[in-house]
Amino acid sequence: MSRLAGRRSAVDIVIGVVTHVTHHELFHDAARTLSGVDLEWVSYDHEDEIRDKVAEFLSTTRLDGFLAGPVPYTASQELLPPGLPVGVIRSSALDLTLALYRAQERGWGRTPVSIDTFPAEAVEAVATALDLDQDQIDCLPYAPSQSVDEIVAFHRDAFARFGERSYVISVRAAVRGQLSGQIPIMSGMPVPATIRTELHELALRIESDRASAQRFAAGVFLISDAPDEERARIALMNHLHNTPEFAGAWIENRGRRGVVVFAHKALFERITRNWVAVPALAEAAAALGARISAGFGVGVSARNCVLLAEQAAARAELAVEPCAYLFEDSGVVIGPMGPVGAALRYSYRSHGDDVERLAKYVGLSATTVSRLAALDQELQGRTLSPGELAGHLGITDQSGRRLIRTLDAGGLVSVEGTAQHHPKGRPTRLYRLRIAQALEAQPWSSPAATSSS
Structure with missing residues (x-):
């Protein structure tokens, strides 16, 4: 594991990159034009090492993003923190075209050929553009369940059917290692331009997420089941003022039984554990002896934020148990968020749970x-x-x-x-x-x- 830049500034983006040891130079070449980004590397020799190496890496490294090919991403996706921006590098039609031309330079011809990992649509598009005989092309698109042995067997079968003029284009280093010296084989790994594009896009997405965290947001806390709502509201405001997590927020009254909080979106993400739970609900309820519901709104203006937060708080009040909702102007709804994080649901307007x-x-x-x-x-x-x-x-x-x-x-x-x-x-x-x-x-x-x- 190493870093691309020797010194890291407070605003640098940190991206973890997982790659096979034989592809390390390729990725370094792709990252040469990237500035303001530190790359932390995880290199592996065998695919069965990926999960353990990534687990160790994540336990010791702070990341803003994660970049990997389909194989390491499949092996490690369950380990990645929720919400971490991820880029998955997939070989494109351009990469396949270049591999075919490199094969032609070696005198292999363009077909017959067996190809793994590339999407079937990319293979079809290249074959159509180059006017290739698609009956002379066997394609095995990537699937998470594929083993190296299955891919090797696919290529051996294709070679047996096509004859000795056939060759292989493979993205998998382990497959190339097994077939090298037995069947002519060409790497189908993405060229630096493909990797560079994915790196730049991931970095831009991270910057966009950072900017989004600085968007204006509002939270509305509503009191119900209190004998004296106005007195309870004053007590709620004092309680929020004295809560350290709200130190950077602006807090004021909102009607007889409500308090509105203005802050950056990032502050609300912290106090809700990234929209999972709202411990402040239970703390305030215990301090006031009343039921507290909350709504958060993220929009293009202060007025829009407050309107969304009020709508979210009204929805939270309808629930049986104290909870909170988030409404964004993009249509995203998250909730219900309980005091300890139960029953989280992501949706777009009325969409489902998964x-x-x-x-x-x-x-x-x-x-x-x-x-x-x-x-x-x-x-x-x-x-x-x-x-x-x-x-x-x-x-x-x-x-x-x-x-x-x-x-x-x-x-x-x-x-x-x-x-x-x-x-x-x-x-x-x-x-x-x-x-x-x-x-x-x-x-x-x-x-x-x-x-x-």
């Missing part, structure tokens, strides 16, 4: 998956292009294309044909979101989803 686990399974934020779930409901089965997806989410077209690739790798979209908007333009691939189906199927709960490959 968004957080699905987000971790595919390597996206819960907010993104929540918004996609709502969009899936809104589209009602209609297809959309990567550009249209970007428009719905308010992100760039390039980010939309990358998001589609991530969703495709996680089985959250299906390819549904193409559309050509301009006579002289290239056809645009169309996709159908499968978020609702994935939430119902719960792919993360199966043994295949949690085993390392």
Whole structure:
């Protein structure tokens, strides 16, 4: 484990990178242009070492983000702290194209070939663009349940069928190690540009999360079941003023039985343990002898924050037990948050309970998956292009294309044909979101989803 930069400033972003020892130089090359970021490295020789190495690493290192390929991510995803921004590097169509050209330079030809780990759609797109005979291409897309022996057997079978002119393109170092000297083999590892793009995108996402933590937010605490609500409200305000966690907040009255708290979003994240529990509810209730409900709002203005917080507090009051809710202007709802963290639920407006686990399974934020779930409901089965997806989410077209690739790798979209908007333009691939189906199927709960490959 080592650091990219020798001196770390207080504002540097720290990203943990997990890579096979043979790929270390490749990742270092990709990170050369990154400034303001410290990289902490975890290197492994064998895939069965990954989980233990990452566990030790996480116990001793403070991280702002985590970057890995599909194999180390699958092996360590259950160890990662909730909410930690994650980037998963997946070989792209560009990486496959370059591997095919390198094979041609060696005189191997472009086909017949067997390919592992690449998404089937990427292989199809490259084969179509290069006018390759797809009957001469065998593809084994990445799956968390795959073992190295299964991938090696796949390539051996393909070699036996295609004959001695065949060769292998593999992303897996262990597979290349087993087949080296027996079958011609070419690395399909991402080129530095692919890794660099993922690194930059992860760093930007971390910076965005930091900026989000500085957004204005409000909390509304409501008193009920008190004989003298006004007296209880004054006591509640004094109690919050004397609570160390609220030292950086502005606190004032909100009606006869309410108190409003203004602060950065980061302060509320701390006092709620990242939106898991609100110990202040039990502390205030014990001090005042009254029931306390709370609502938090994050919006574009102070007024918007307070309105959202009041709506969240009103919803919390309807619950049987004292609790709190968070409403964000993006539509995200988190709650109920009890005094000790029971019954947490993530949703986008009215969506279900398993968004957080699905987000971790595919390597996206819960907010993104929540918004996609709502969009899936809104589209009602209609297809959309990567550009249209970007428009719905308010992100760039390039980010939309990358998001589609991530969703495709996680089985959250299906390819549904193409559309050509301009006579002289290239056809645009169309996709159908499968978020609702994935939430119902719960792919993360199966043994295949949690085993390392």
